[in-house]
Amino acid sequence: MGSANSRRAIAGAEGLTTQAQIPRDASAWEQIYSETLSTWKYSAVLWGFEPRIDYTNNVKARLQPWCCGGRYFSVRYDSPKEVIERPYFLITITETCFRQDTYIRLPCAYQSRLHVEPDPSGHYLKPVQVVGYREGIAVLQVNANDGKMEFLVVHMKTATVIGMHKIEVTGKHYLCDTLISPDLASFIIKPNAMYVLNFCRGEYQNVIKLVSCKGENGHCPVTKKLFDGIAVRLFVAFDPRYQWRRIAIGNYLRGGRDAVCLYDTDTEVIIVESDTSHYQTTHNIVYSPDGTYLASLILGRSVKDGLFNFPRVLVYSTTDLSILHVIRTTFLAEVPTLSPSALFPLFSETGTHLAIAYGEQGTFYQQVAGVHVYKMPVLLDLQSLCRLTIRDFFDSQDVERLPLPTKLKSYLRFQPSYG
Known part of the structure; x- marks a missing residue:
């Protein structure tokens, strides 16, 4: 078996470290592979990343790529000419890169209830669109002209609606983000920051709602209301180990600066907060599959403030939110909100690798050119x-x-x- 020191040396060479070694083992974070964006979806399979992510630049229709895990779903519907021809309203959900359609039947009343938003906001807010997805469960946002927004929980494999949550609209309809819990039993609803700040300032419910997928008569009740008045800027990720009971929150304001915190949704208590001495305004936050790490895409500071930083990725320990590693993006002058760069960082299915976008040298405000893959430390147990x-x-x-x-x-x- 060898001595403890020799086993640690072998583990370090292979990227396997103990919890105590993680902050000091720089070799475990090395870049081991690069691929252009156009061919990345093929290489992604080899490295254990989700291959069905849509990395194209045409993301303006969704604005919430992180809620759907980067997977792009389009929704279309048509109305029968006569009720006798088809006594239901048919919605077709299509995942372009997967080439598969899911057909959802709704009551015919939806035909006359759909709310159509005029452009330019109508380019982003559709009458029906997918606003969340996880492991075969999708959440549809349906905007009705009777002053309601309905969120339909859809089981994609069986093409059935398993629950519905309604929100009364007092002003304008607005786009929401929904994030489904790891146990698929709950989901979070919050206003989409980019949409509401551009099209309906002050006319939205600025709160995070935790909604159960299980209720009586298909109604999905609200179980918690969190961060009332400050929800719109927050980025949220469920801890994969705790069902719906623990989340990570980015852009949590503390002492006038953005920080990351871990939050218990059951007791409504902040468990731990990150050190605010680091600039931490995030545009994406994600857990590793085993919950050991938390990675966040940090935006660069504004040029108009006389400051300019390339975006970077901070990797935190989920034990105390200490920053274990900083990875600077290559040749990305900024992270355009609607760019595929907003889909990164990505953990592989087993958490052994981390993917981060990079740009092209000499360009400014450009889209992603390719992907770097980094080796992650793995706990030695x-x-x-x-x-x-x-x-x-x-x-x-x-x-x-x-x-x-x-x-x-x-x-x-x-x-x-x-x-």
Whole structure:
């Protein structure tokens, strides 16, 4: 077996470190691969990243790529000429890169209830659009002309609506972000910052709502209202280990500066906050699959303020939100809100690698040119290493077919560990 020191040396060479070694092991964060954006979706499979992410520049119709995990869904609908021809209203959800349609049947009353927003805001706010997606569950935002916004929870495989949540609109309709919990039992609704700040200032509910997917008669009730009055700027990510009970929040204002905090949604208590000595205005925040790390895409400071920084990625420890590593983006002068760069950083399915966008030298405010892949430190414990070894040979779908107990398969698929 060798001595403890020799085992640590071998582990360090392979990028496997103990918790105490993580902040000091610089070799574990090295860049190991680069790929152009046009061919990245093919290489992504080899490195264990989700291959069905839409990295094209045509993201203006959605404004919330982080809610759908980067997957792009378009929605179309048509009305039958006569009720006898088709006694229902048909909605078709299409994922372009997956080439698969999901057909949802709604009551015929929706035909006359849909609210059409005039341009330019209508270019971003559709009568029906997907505003959240996770593991086969989608959330549709339906804007009705009777002063309501309806959020339909759709099971994509069975093409059924499993629940609905309604919001009364007192002013204008507005675009919302929805984030589905790891156990698929709840989802968060919050106003989309880019939309409301451009098209309906002050005419929206500036609050985070935690909504249960389980309710009586298909109604999804609100279980919590959080951060009333300050929700619009926040970026939220569910901790994959805690079902709906713990979230990370970016752009949490503390002492006049943006910070990151971990929040218990059950007790409504902030667990820990990051050090505000670092500039931390974020445009994306994401957990590693096992919940060990938290990565955030930090925006550069404004040129008009006399400051100019290239965007960078901060990697935090989820134990105390200490910053373990800083990765500076290459040749990205800024992060345009509607650019594919907003989809990054990305963790691989097993959390062993991190993908970060880069640009082209000599350009200004340009789109993403390619992707760098970095090696992540992995905790050196037998249970985690066994999981990673198994996942080297079986992807998430293959794990479901293994003759193993349900709890063990859940662990292999990085599903919630705590109730």
